[in-house]
Amino acid sequence: MQEEQKNVINQTDIILAVCIVLEAIALYFMMTAKITFLGTLLPIVVSIFSVTITFLACRDFFRQHK
Amino acid sequence: MVENQWHMLDWVATFMYLGGMIWVGWYVSRKVKNSTDFLMAGRSLTFPMVVATIAATWYGSGAVFGTAQLAYTSGIVAFVFWCIPAHLGRIPLALWVAPKVRGIKETTIPSLLGRLYAKPVAILGAILIICYSTRIMDIVSVGVMGNVVTGLPNWSVAAIIVGVVILYSLFGGLWSVVMTDVFQFLLMTSLSLLLLVPVWSSVGGFEGLSTIIPEGHFRPLGDLGIKDLAVYFILGFQVYADPAAYQRFGASNSAQTAKRSYLTCLLIWLAFDAVMTLLGLSARAIYPDLQPNVAFLTMAINNLPPFFTGLWMCSILAVIMSTMSSFYLVGATTMAVDLVKPLFKPDMSDRDQINYTRIFMVFIGACGVGMAFQFKTVLDAVVFLGGLYIASAFVPVLGGLFWRGRRTVAGGFLAMLMGMTTTIVWQFMLGNPFGLKPILVALPVSFIFFIIGNTIGQDIRTRDNA
Numbered sequence: 001m002q003e004e005q006k007n008v009i010n011q012t013d014i015i016l017a018v019c020i021v022l023e024a025i026a027l028y029f030m031m032t033a034k035i036t037f038l039g040t041l042l043p044i045v046v047s048i049f050s051v052t053i054t055f056l057a058c059r060d061f062f063r064q065h066k
Numbered sequence: 067m068v069e070n071q072w073h074m075l076d077w078v079a080t081f082m083y084l085g086g087m088i089w090v091g092w093y094v095s096r097k098v099k100n101s102t103d104f105l106m107a108g109r110s111l112t113f114p115m116v117v118a119t120i121a122a123t124w125y126g127s128g129a130v131f132g133t134a135q136l137a138y139t140s141g142i143v144a145f146v147f148w149c150i151p152a153h154l155g156r157i158p159l160a161l162w163v164a165p166k167v168r169g170i171k172e173t174t175i176p177s178l179l180g181r182l183y184a185k186p187v188a189i190l191g192a193i194l195i196i197c198y199s200t201r202i203m204d205i206v207s208v209g210v211m212g213n214v215v216t217g218l219p220n221w222s223v224a225a226i227i228v229g230v231v232i233l234y235s236l237f238g239g240l241w242s243v244v245m246t247d248v249f250q251f252l253l254m255t256s257l258s259l260l261l262l263v264p265v266w267s268s269v270g271g272f273e274g275l276s277t278i279i280p281e282g283h284f285r286p287l288g289d290l291g292i293k294d295l296a297v298y299f300i301l302g303f304q305v306y307a308d309p310a311a312y313q314r315f316g317a318s319n320s321a322q323t324a325k326r327s328y329l330t331c332l333l334i335w336l337a338f339d340a341v342m343t344l345l346g347l348s349a350r351a352i353y354p355d356l357q358p359n360v361a362f363l364t365m366a367i368n369n370l371p372p373f374f375t376g377l378w379m380c381s382i383l384a385v386i387m388s389t390m391s392s393f394y395l396v397g398a399t400t401m402a403v404d405l406v407k408p409l410f411k412p413d414m415s416d417r418d419q420i421n422y423t424r425i426f427m428v429f430i431g432a433c434g435v436g437m438a439f440q441f442k443t444v445l446d447a448v449v450f451l452g453g454l455y456i457a458s459a460f461v462p463v464l465g466g467l468f469w470r471g472r473r474t475v476a477g478g479f480l481a482m483l484m485g486m487t488t489t490i491v492w493q494f495m496l497g498n499p500f501g502l503k504p505i506l507v508a509l510p511v512s513f514i515f516f517i518i519g520n521t522i523g524q525d526i527r528t529r530d531n532a
Contacts, residue, residue, distance in 0.1 A: 046255050054252040
């Protein structure tokens, strides 16, 4: 049986987890406070993220399969 | 209610998308050399690949139509009480479960159950996974969409889409599924935003919505009763035993990649759920008298120009197809590796494993199309199938990984069996008495029988140390 790797929670993991909680709080606030700007902010943020991830995934695929 | 017709340019966009996915699946398949490549993408998925495939896979019709439908009927509670707790509740999954799964050699949940307990539990788990992998809620969604847009019968649209999914998945297995997921992830995120921009402007944002839809839609818990709130809250945790997520964890190139990819997915899911919620609210404002899923689709068709309407429909298809492909592969792998191989063909070769997986993908897709239209709405299918899965798998999987007390084969077996049995009996024989959905009863029953079963037979810790 493959030996289980020791899982270390480091600073990056904590930062990501905190970002998730802060994002949830921010979105909750903007939705319950009826902040219309939310409908403008979301498209910008999500678009940038998704294009970046797609580009990096394709780059990694072609690097692995030259 | 559909004012703009489905245009020839929309058909062009649709065929471009479907043809593109088949081409990507075929192109990637040329890199597949063996069953590890086919089933586990060579265990070499990098961070952006894992993010895209997990994000696209988890987001199925339940998350899209289900969230929008709940927002349409009940308001922001869809985001506040279904989405937020679900995503925050998955942080432990990312931090502790994902790296633990990456560190073990078992590549499927049934094989994991076999190691944690014994073969009978693995076989029962395999049967459960296969049922869950039919993705009937996704097939219902595709059928509804296709019918609203084209007027064709639900089942015929569903059969065509299931056929395309199986075709591109057959080529290269997980590599084909992952790389089509990458493009489907881009499509689903960018094009739903394409709809939000004009719609949000046309309804006048929250200011405009406040004058049209009931005030209850803006309360954090809406007007939902405690029973409904409990169901939606619990459903958010089904991912703790999600076979497709476990497959991605196992296919990641390291435990750290598995962990950080999932944490990153939570960031994108929160934002995307908010988008779906705003779209659901807008659909309620614009089409208050339509059935929620029909209103959502009608809003898209009437607010986007030709070609972009087709692209938007493809983005929703992308959401659904990415999930279907992943689960067909999981279900087929389970049938081949966890049922046929141990029970009938222990000396199954690498090539046979791939061929059996392909055959079973077709079988699962056909079963799904055959069963899907028992359910009238997507949300009904989500609540039933998701509830069946979580009530049966949650306790034995997590109990096997983390329970520190006495643990026996009987505990795992009874927890799974009684979760399944309670769900089916409660829904189909008793008709959900007291208005309670099966998951509210079956999950506690599963836990109780886990505790009772753990008093029967040899302690697994003792067995493993012998």
